[in-house]
Amino acid sequence: MARSGTGWTGKTKMSTMSAKHAILGVTGSIAAYKACEIASLLVKQGVKVTPVLTKSAAEFVGAASLEAITGSRVIKEMFDSSTNANIDHVSVPLSADILIVAPATANILGKAAHGIADDWLSTALLVTRAPILFAPAMNTNMYEHPAVQENLRTLHERGCHFVGPDSGVLACKTVGIGRMMEPPYIVEAAMALLYPKHDLAGTKVLLTTGGNHEPIDPVRFIGNRSSGKMGHAIAQEALNRGAEVTVITGPAEVQPPEGATFVRVQTALEMGDALLERFDAADIVIAAAAVADYRVDDPATEKHKRNGGSMTLRLVENPDLIAEAALRKRQGQVVVGFAAETSDVERNARAKLAKKNLDLVVANVVGTADSDFGTDTVRASIIDATGARDELALMSKATLAERLFDHIVAMLDKKRGSPIASP
Numbered sequence: 193m194a195r196s197g198t199g200w201t202g203k204t205k206m207s208t209m210s211a212k213h214a215i216l217g218v219t220g221s222i223a224a225y226k227a228c229e230i231a232s233l234l235v236k237q238g239v240k241v242t243p244v245l246t247k248s249a250a251e252f253v254g255a256a257s258l259e260a261i262t263g264s265r266v267i268k269e270m271f272d273s274s275t276n277a278n279i280d281h282v283s284v285p286l287s288a289d290i291l292i293v294a295p296a297t298a299n300i301l302g303k304a305a306h307g308i309a310d311d312w313l314s315t316a317l318l319v320t321r322a323p324i325l326f327a328p329a330m331n332t333n334m335y336e337h338p339a340v341q342e343n344l345r346t347l348h349e350r351g352c353h354f355v356g357p358d359s360g361v362l363a364c365k366t367v368g369i370g371r372m373m374e375p376p377y378i379v380e381a382a383m384a385l386l387y388p389k390h391d392l393a394g395t396k397v398l399l400t401t402g403g404n405h406e407p408i409d410p411v412r413f414i415g416n417r418s419s420g421k422m423g424h425a426i427a428q429e430a431l432n433r434g435a436e437v438t439v440i441t442g443p444a445e446v447q448p449p450e451g452a453t454f455v456r457v458q459t460a461l462e463m464g465d466a467l468l469e470r471f472d473a474a475d476i477v478i479a480a481a482a483v484a485d486y487r488v489d490d491p492a493t494e495k496h497k498r499n500g501g502s503m504t505l506r507l508v509e510n511p512d513l514i515a516e517a518a519l520r521k522r523q524g525q526v527v528v529g530f531a532a533e534t535s536d537v538e539r540n541a542r543a544k545l546a547k548k549n550l551d552l553v554v555a556n557v558v559g560t561a562d563s564d565f566g567t568d569t570v571r572a573s574i575i576d577a578t579g580a581r582d583e584l585a586l587m588s589k590a591t592l593a594e595r596l597f598d599h600i601v602a603m604l605d606k607k608r609g610s611p612i613a614s615p
């Protein structure tokens with residue numbers, strides 16, 4: 193097949209669907225500078241981060257760095273005109289899926305244990321109903337002090353979560369317990385609370401999504417109505433479960449989620465190039481794109497001029513991208529396709545499963561009010577060689593993505609003979 197360039201590769205800047213929301217409270221410890229790394233790792237996982245600096249934390253870490261990393265304004269003061277003061281300390285904590293305090297000083301632990309609300313962060317700790325994760329950091333003597341230990345016990349009994357502290361060389365040059373855990377461990381603990389199903393850690397997911405634009409001339413193309421919503425839901429679910437996600441996206445309304453690496457393409461041939469180039473490295477390959485089956489044989493290099501008569505376009509068939517890629521499927525790889533059908537949905541889907549050498553096919557109805565390109569819901573069955581699940585049940589695209597990965601993980605476990613990763 194003729195191959196052209198694979199387009200621009202980059203990271204998404206914006207997600208148009210909701211991601212999980214973490215408040216990252218930073219308190220005044222020398223470890224506060226590590227908050228930037230924590231924020232960055234969370235953002236890479238697709239989490240929206242609202243950074244909060246206490247007064248003393250602001251002495252250790254710059255708000256500008258946290259704002260650049262998270263793309264969110266740093267909350268510093270209770271009465272800050274830029275944060276709509278009267279509402280933010282209630283609405284922001286209520287909208288959060290987790291409140292992380294890292295580093296957590298003896299002071300904030302004491303305030304949290306005793307219900308003292310004298311600044312934004314301590315107030316948020318009382319308002320939120322989301323899980324709270326503390327990453328304590330302090331001198332060994334402070335950590336071992338009975339008052340601090342009592343506060344830790346109280347918070348633990350109330351259901352707060354802790355990561356660390358670790359032992360090692362402390363800022364005061366003594367060696368002992370009290371070092372904040374390193375950022376990757378804090379983020380891992382946060383992700384486990386945000387996403388109890390974190391079963392794709394260390395797994396590479398490759399996804400095609402969107403449609404294609406097949407050029408007629410430099411200004412016109414043949415396209416389809418693919419919105420990219422299903423692909424977005426799949427990519428978000430894979431990120432949620434800890435996978436490394438690469439999205440090859442054709443033109444679509446919805447951008448891939450934050451945290452995914454993406455490759456932007458226009459035509460089916462470009463999409464095929466990008467897919468083949470990355471196929472071998474992936475553990476799971478999912479073809480959710482509505483690939484253009486035909487392209488214009490010989491697109492004009494100059495804009496067509498109206499000439500008063502009719503015009504004929506000769507179309508030639510594009511290759512079947514996923515079928516061609518799946519010829520290279522290796523042991524342990526799972527390849528999934530979609531079958532968008534208007535009639536005989538499951539029978540047609542089964543035929544595609546066999547013909548394209550797929551492990552799973554998602555049979556989905558298109559062309560109805562609740563199940564189509566652009567809808568948030570879908571009527572779908574997940575089909576493998578042994579049978580069908582869900583029997584064209586109506587569900588959100590996010591739920592379908594979750595069920596699909598449940599099925600894929602079970603399949604991978606079977607292929608590998610052991611779980612991918614324990615949560």
Ligand code: CTP
Binds near residue numbers: 483512544
């Ligand atoms: N697909 C592909 N390359 C194509 C056409 C489809 O990789 N040229 C993939 C899609 O991404 C999807 C699956 O194959 O995972 C089925 O796509 P679908 O459009 O339902 O079916 P087609 O194979 O195009 O067959 P038809 O249009 O005749 O139903």
